[in-house]
Amino acid sequence: MVIGAGLAGSAVAQVMAQAGWLVTVVDQAEQPAQAASGNLAGLVHPLLTADWNIRSQFYWQGLQATWRWVADWVEQGQVIGDLSGLRQALLSDEDLQISTKWLTQLDIPREWVRVEAASxxxxxxxxxxxQAGWLSPPSLVQRALDHPSIRFQGGLEVEALVWHASSQQWHIRSGATTLNADAVVIATGALSRLNQAWQLPIRPLKGQVSYMNQQDCPYPLTGAMAHQGYTTPPVNGYWVTGATFEAPDVSQTTSLASHQSNAEKLAAVIPDWGLPAASLWQGRVGFRPTTADHLPIIGALPDADWVEKAYLSQPHNKALFQYPAQRYHPALWVSQGHGARGLMSVWWAAERIRDQILGVSSAAADAESEMNRLDAAVHPGRFRLRPWRKGQLSGHTLC
Ligand SMILES: Cc1cc2nc3c(=O)[nH]c(=O)nc-3n(C[C@H](O)[C@H](O)[C@H](O)COP(=O)(O)OP(=O)(O)OC[C@H]3O[C@@H](n4cnc5c(N)ncnc54)[C@H](O)[C@@H]3O)c2cc1C
Known part of the structure; x- marks a missing residue:
């Protein structure tokens, strides 16, 4: 069972169905893709950093996974989008020079990014x-759920998960309804009671995208573009530009000020473009499920009681081999915290969860392998264990 029918949950469902499992996807909304994954369009592109840090490495692998699953669907017109390339605007000559310099220093395939002058x-x-472009998340979610072994059940808010050792199954409770499952994946996004219940440190980050009716204003670019925000060609008659970052606001309402902020980001790259009347903008608010280290939370969920007993209540500075091995909840995984980049992470997450469920372990690989490093970087227990290991926990209070 997958809880949550957004990008994260639908990707897990598709990957597990392809692996031969019967998957039920439940969501509190009546239809899939009603929360963060409901925007008309979003960008897909690598995350370049000057030091090619762990986030760049993770999102590079994430992008490859997205390609493995989605490129053919886009090619065949089953998912709305275009993955034929993308321009990331650089606003000043200085930015251009800096980018040119560090691109030559990075050990990345030359064919997938180059600096281009204004044309x-x-x-x-x-x-x-x-290798970049844009996708329409709702159409991707819909395609990912389209498999004979996937059943979607909407209008069901999961209130509690209880493990029954006797039947080796999870009981999933929602009001008077109880469903059973051999394995559960939590993919509940930014706003969910399950995040607190399972100590998933998700920070909801409000964002507003603006939609412009093509009839009111012609699309101002030749393709999708990343700038201080991003702008994509029309979907269903609306071109999309966004997005704001509005934490700590948790209201669901769109605002004129946010439309203006989105329009100004686009106007900064095309100064000659006349700002259309803000009253013509429509839009949508969503909440990015973010984490403190800007990486998602992916994998089996550690048993919190065991973590407390085996690690947090112990001295933090013993040699690693002196601690007992991590224990996990039985048959419980998470694909969470995909933040502002879910299109570049949910398919990698789904593949790793599949491998863990099927017992295809990366342990066979060298302990220093890239996969192991990425698994550690997105490990669900890291927010509790890292501060403890660094001696930064006061008492055992955790966040
Ligand atoms: C304004 C904005 C712009 C963005 N732009 C981009 C972009 O350009 N590129 C990009 O890659 N990403 C972008 N993102 C991020 C991307 O949309 C998210 O990373 C992604 O949608 C997260 O998917 P999710 O499935 O984790 O969460 P969601 O889509 O929020 O899905 C979670 C689902 O879980 C359900 N749920 C929660 N609790 C329960 C419960 N107890 N029982 C049953 N169901 C439950 C919810 O109803 C929801 O349907 C953007 C996000 C926003 C908000």
Missing amino acids: SANQPAGLVYR
């Missing part, structure tokens, strides 16, 4: 990615 008023100077 026209609506093609400003920037980085041009070859």
Whole structure:
């Protein structure tokens, strides 16, 4: 059973169905993709950093996974989007020079990113990615759930999960309804009572995207573009530009000020573009499920009581081999905290969860392998264990 029918949950469902499992996906909303994954369009591109840090490495692998699952669907017109490339605008000559310099220092395939000078008023100077583009999340969610072994059940808010050792099954409770499952994956996004219940440290980060009716204003670019925000070609008659970052606001309402902020980001890259009347903008608010280290939470969920007993209540500075091995809840996984980049992480997450469920362990690989490092970087227990190991826990209070 997968709890949550957004990008994260639908990807897990598709990958597990392809692995031969029968999957039930439940969501509190009547239809899939009603929360963060409901925006008309979002960008897909690598995350470049000057030191090619662990986040860049993770999102590079995440992007490859997205390609493995989604590229053919886009090619065949089953998912709305375009993965044929993307320009990331650079606003100043200084940015251009810095990017040119550190791109030559990075050990990344030359063919997938290059610096290009401005070629026209609506093609400003920037980085041009070859393996990048944009996707419409609702159409991707819909396609991912479209499999004979996947059943969707909407209008069911999960209130509690209880493990029954006798039947080796989870009982999933919602009001008077109880469902059973051999394995459960929590993919509940930013706003969910299950996040607190299972100590998943998710920070909801409000964002607003703006939609412009094509009839009111022609699309100002030749393709999708990343800038201080991003802008994509029309979907269902609306082109999309966004997005704001509005923490700690948790209201569900769109605002004129946020539309103006989105429009200004686009106007900064195309100065000659006349700002359309803000009254013509429509839009949508969503909450990104973010984490403190800007990486998602992926994998089997550690048993919190065991973590307390075996580690947090013990001295933090013993040699690693002196501690007992981590224990996990039986048959319980999470694909969470996909933040502002879910399109580049949910398919990698789904593949790793599949491998863990099926017992295809990366332990066979060298302990220093990239996969092991990425598993550790997104490990669900890291927010409790890292501060303890560094001696930064006061008492045993955890967040
Ligand atoms: C404004 C904005 C712009 C963005 N732009 C981009 C972009 O350009 N590129 C990109 O890659 N990403 C982008 N993102 C991020 C991306 O949308 C998210 O990472 C992704 O949608 C998260 O998917 P999810 O499945 O984890 O969460 P969600 O889509 O929120 O899905 C979680 C689901 O769980 C359900 N649920 C929660 N609790 C329960 C419960 N107890 N019982 C049953 N169901 C429950 C909810 O109803 C919901 O349907 C953007 C996000 C926002 C908000």
